[in-house]
Amino acid sequence: MSLDALDRATMIDVQHVDFFYGTRQALADVSAEITEHRITALIGPSGCGKSTFLRCLNRMNDTIPGARLQGQVLLDGQSIYTPHTDVVSLRRRVGMVFQRPNPFPQSVFDNVAFGPRVVGTDRNIDLSQVVEASLKAVDLWDEVKDNLRQDALRLSLGQQQRLCIARVLAVKPQVILMDEPCSALDPISTLKIEELMRMLEREYTIVIVTHNMQQAARVSDYTGFFWLDAQRSGVLVEFDDTAAIFTRPQDARTEDYITGRFG
Amino acid sequence: MSRQAIQRLGFAVLTIVAVLVVAPIFLVVAVVVFRGLQGISWEFLTAMPRDGMKAGGIFPAIVGTLLLTSGTALVAVPMGLGGAIYLSEYAHDNWLTRAVRLALVNLAGIPSIVYGLFGLGLFVLFLRLGTSVVAGSLTLAMMTIPVIISTAEEALRAVPTEFRTVNLSLGGSRWQGIRRIVLPQALPGITTGIILGLLRAAGETAPILFTVAAFYMPQLPRSPLDQTMALPYHLYVISTQVPNMPGTIQYGTALVLLALVLSMNILASVIRTYFRRRRQW
Numbered sequence A: 001m002s003l004d005a006l007d008r009a010t011m012i013d014v015q016h017v018d019f020f021y022g023t024r025q026a027l028a029d030v031s032a033e034i035t036e037h038r039i040t041a042l043i044g045p046s047g048c049g050k051s052t053f054l055r056c057l058n059r060m061n062d063t064i065p066g067a068r069l070q071g072q073v074l075l076d077g078q079s080i081y082t083p084h085t086d087v088v089s090l091r092r093r094v095g096m097v098f099q100r101p102n103p104f105p106q107s108v109f110d111n112v113a114f115g116p117r118v119v120g121t122d123r124n125i126d127l128s129q130v131v132e133a134s135l136k137a138v139d140l141w142d143e144v145k146d147n148l149r150q151d152a153l154r155l156s157l158g159q160q161q162r163l164c165i166a167r168v169l170a171v172k173p174q175v176i177l178m179d180e181p182c183s184a185l186d187p188i189s190t191l192k193i194e195e196l197m198r199m200l201e202r203e204y205t206i207v208i209v210t211h212n213m214q215q216a217a218r219v220s221d222y223t224g225f226f227w228l229d230a231q232r233s234g235v236l237v238e239f240d241d242t243a244a245i246f247t248r249p250q251d252a253r254t255e256d257y258i259t260g261r262f263g
Numbered sequence B: 001m002s003r004q005a006i007q008r009l010g011f012a013v014l015t016i017v018a019v020l021v022v023a024p025i026f027l028v029v030a031v032v033v034f035r036g037l038q039g040i041s042w043e044f045l046t047a048m049p050r051d052g053m054k055a056g057g058i059f060p061a062i063v064g065t066l067l068l069t070s071g072t073a074l075v076a077v078p079m080g081l082g083g084a085i086y087l088s089e090y091a092h093d094n095w096l097t098r099a100v101r102l103a104l105v106n107l108a109g110i111p112s113i114v115y116g117l118f119g120l121g122l123f124v125l126f127l128r129l130g131t132s133v134v135a136g137s138l139t140l141a142m143m144t145i146p147v148i149i150s151t152a153e154e155a156l157r158a159v160p161t162e163f164r165t166v167n168l169s170l171g172g173s174r175w176q177g178i179r180r181i182v183l184p185q186a187l188p189g190i191t192t193g194i195i196l197g198l199l200r201a202a203g204e205t206a207p208i209l210f211t212v213a214a215f216y217m218p219q220l221p222r223s224p225l226d227q228t229m230a231l232p233y234h235l236y237v238i239s240t241q242v243p244n245m246p247g248t249i250q251y252g253t254a255l256v257l258l259a260l261v262l263s264m265n266i267l268a269s270v271i272r273t274y275f276r277r278r279r280q281w
Helices: A050-056 A087-093 A108-119 A127-137 A141-147 A157-169 A187-200 A213-219 A242-247 A252-258 B003-039 B042-046 B059-090 B095-108 B112-126 B133-157 B161-169 B174-203 B231-240 B247-278
Strands: A010-021 A024-035 A039-043 A067-075 A094-097 A175-179 A205-209 A222-228 A234-241
Touching (some): A010 A205, A024 A039, A024 A050, A024 A205, A024 A222, A039 A050, A039 A213, A050 A175, A050 A205, A108 A157, A108 B174, A127 A141, A127 A157, A141 A157, A157 A187, A187 A205, A187 A213, A213 A242, A222 A252, B042 B059, B059 B095, B059 B174, B059 B247, B095 B133, B112 B133, B133 B174, B161 B174, B174 B231, B174 B247
Parallel strands (some): A024 A234, A039 A222, A094 A175, A175 A205
Antiparallel strands (some): A010 A024, A010 A067, A222 A234
8 A cells, every 4th residue: 555645634633732630641742643534543552641642632531520731633724622612513523433332222223323313403314324324334234224223232242333433424524533442342343343444544534542553553554652751641652654663663662562572 | 056057047037037027017018908998999089078087088188199299290300300410410529519419318317397397487488378289299399309319310320421421422412412311221210219209208298287288178179279188198187186987997098098109119110120121231
């Protein structure tokens, strides 16, 4: 795959972000450019701020008392941390898939239709069409089309996670954040999600946090490596083409981590 | 004694204690049912009392209790549910919410006669509602609201935070998450709490003593500002205040009240077990 970043626009521009949980600094001076229609993987050991970073991109950290961010995060050139930022519409543009499959305890149909229903701007949208398109996009349609009224929790875990992705797609976001989306899944389901990511890349920008280095190497175009600095804050040690990170890392810590010497 | 013998003795003692605790309840229910059934007839349930309550039926008391319970529900359910949603979903942990919680715990422990006197002071006299269905319902609501708030809040908190997070991540507002996910999931628990709260209101005598209950009123209330008879108070009156009362009427009234309260209780348990079995998180 040719990776010519020059002809791709930057979807999210993160500039010198410091992030605090109360007095504890979780991220120190993190800068990164997330390229549109590409998959960016974030790797690193547990507790080094990967998920915190991810949640800065759709402001999900806002719900945590005492959480504070300094620096700039630009989505499509617009800062998302201004006093007039509409957080609700931001999250419609930047969707999120979580670690554990977490469908609502409702029917398959209602799960996918949830987003369009709460957005509710266009009363004329054909919900069943949106649901069908979203389920087809995650390759789940053939498995559930005969019984869209069944309880989503009756699906297998892998199907549930694809359903959660479909639920995000139904909102029609520009960016999809994935926080270790395969960590609860078996290898076959994992593979399925990875294939899916490659399909979705054409229409969406994807950022994925993963503990699994092979997954990052397999699926992503860009990779960022997080590490804890001396003050135990998360820093982005290296950010580059995935091929470059895994074949000729610039930083000794990156090399040690990907070759399994620690972490 | 061997260890096995001690264990057998221990179990025997515990069994006896358990039987001793449960037996009086069955005894009470059995006596009320057996003696009450003799007094129950179609006329007893649907007719007005006659001859200074020594004959006829208890229709106005039944209707009165149903009216008071509905009136209580009308006030206590929205207020209790609203309070619970606020405390569980919106309130921050500060001195105000801590004070509110402390008040709730204490309100639940206040003797019902105190609610009765409070209702007399506030609704009957100060607000000039007189002894009326409205004043009685409001007084019973005061007593019921803390029960509904605490059970409903508990039910809301039992819904996993994850659902709220997912709702936000999909661009839902906090209220949309509550209305579409959290409330439906918590509904069985909330319903149980509401029923149990109303149940207590339906069976109480003290709060309605000064606020609504009529001693002898062989007709139905014609407006919300009218007095009414009510089952618990009527039972108190015919058991203690009227000489030479036929036992069939006393036990019949007790049975009607018991049946009303017990059926609501059973309904609450059915709802709870049915939904608990269906719940998958």
